[in-house]
Amino acid sequence: MPKRWRMQPQDAAVVAGLERAAGVSPIVARLLAARGLVDATAARTFLAGTLQDLRDPEMLPGVPAAAERILAEAQLAPRQSPARLKKQQLDALSRRTHRSASELVRESLRRYIASEQIAAVRKMTMPLAEAQGFVTDDDIFKAVS
Numbered sequence: 001m002p003k004r005w006r007m008q009p010q011d012a013a014v015v016a017g018l019e020r021a022a023g024v025s026p027i028v029a030r031l032l033a034a035r036g037l038v039d040a041t042a043a044r045t046f047l048a049g050t051l052q053d054l055r056d057p058e059m060l061p062g063v064p065a066a067a068e069r070i071l072a073e074a075q076l077a078p079r080q081s082p083a084r085l086k087k088q089q090l091d092a093l094s095r096r097t098h099r100s101a102s103e104l105v106r107e108s109l110r111r112y113i114a115s116e117q118i119a120a121v122r123k124m125t126m127p128l129a130e131a132q133g134f135v136t137d138d139d140i141f142k143a144v145s
Contacts, residue, residue: 007034014038022047 010033018029021040024047037043045053058064094101134140 007031010034018043 007030010030014033015026015029018024018032018038018040019026022029022032022043024032024043028047029043032038032043032046035046037046058067090101090104094104097104129135129140134143
């Protein structure tokens with residue numbers, strides 16, 4: 001069901017005066033009057049206000065208490081260094097795979113080194129392969145299949 005807005009009735013003379021003086025529509029004039037903005041200058045300042053025209057956020061109900069609570073929680077929250085987080089992830093993987101953490105690190109390092117060696121060989125041999133007409137992996141597979 002769509003929402004239905006209900007507006008409190010406002011003084012018709014005030015609304016008409018705001019429409020003319022502030023150059024706003026009847027509905028905007030009614031809303032301004034409902035907010036207590038009954039003169040054109042105050043209405044224009046409200047509608048085209050700057051940051052300096054905004055109220056202090058601490059005047060909003062509950063904001064100071066909420067800010068204090070957020071600050072207190074942030075100060076109490078344990079901070080984890082990236083190294084500690086990685087260690088926790090490694091320990092969890094070790095438990096899940098039933099392999100020691102050092103075994104997992106050795107395996108990861110071995111794979112990384114092999115990957116780097118393959119990339120280096122590929123970089124070195126690509127110009128030679130291109131000179132022979134091998135531009136893509138498919139070219140090589142066709143030649144050896």
